[in-house]
Amino acid sequence: MEEAFVNTPLGIAKLEGDSLGLSSISVLNTKERITQIIPELLEDAVYQLNEYFEGKRTDFDLTLNPSGTDFQQKVWKGLLEIPFGKTVSYLQLSKSLGDVKAVRAVAAANGKNPLWIIVPCHRVIGSDGLLTGYAGGLLRKKWLLEHESPVKQQSLF
Structure with missing residues (x-):
């Protein structure tokens, strides 16, 4: 397994992979x-x-x-279907995967996503439109969503 530590606007990212592909990208708090x-x-x-x-x-x-488990893999594949600059709710994601009752399991699998940014778990929000849990922290989730937003916030001053 190869690894690299790279600087990003959100902190140091650790990448891991081998000849079979990229297995992990995580943002570190250290x-x-x-x-x-x-x-x-x-x-x-x-x-x-x-x-x-x-x-x-x-x-x-x-x-x-x-x-990951077969279920986690299914959820992560579902995350790859969320377009850049768009968000879906956990409920919408659960419905798209074919089981509206699996919303909590979908949320748990989303939280175990090992491929930060590449598999865009940050694009999943609460049904009320609010930001909800994110392994990298809500400030990073907010930054990522603003970074991907087609409408950039203008400063008033």
Whole structure:
């Protein structure tokens, strides 16, 4: 398993993967040493992630290999269907996966997503339109949604 630590506007991100694909991207709340030489297997992921933060990329073209249960894998595939700049509720996501009663299980699987940003769990909000739990913290979720918003907030001052 190769790993790299890269700087992002939201903190240090840790990327992990091997020849089967990218298995994990997480944002850390600790200071880690930035990787000076990115492992070849992770170069494309780092490049695409940088493009995302620069506003040059709206979707990713990477081989993914996250570890999870069949149900979690199903939910994560569902997350990949949420378009850039759009949000859905946990209930809408549950319905799209074919089981409206699985909303809590869908939310739990969403929270276990190991591929920060690439599998856009930040695009899932509460049915009331409010931001709800996010493993990276609500401030990061808010930042990501604003970053992806087609309507940029203007400053009044």
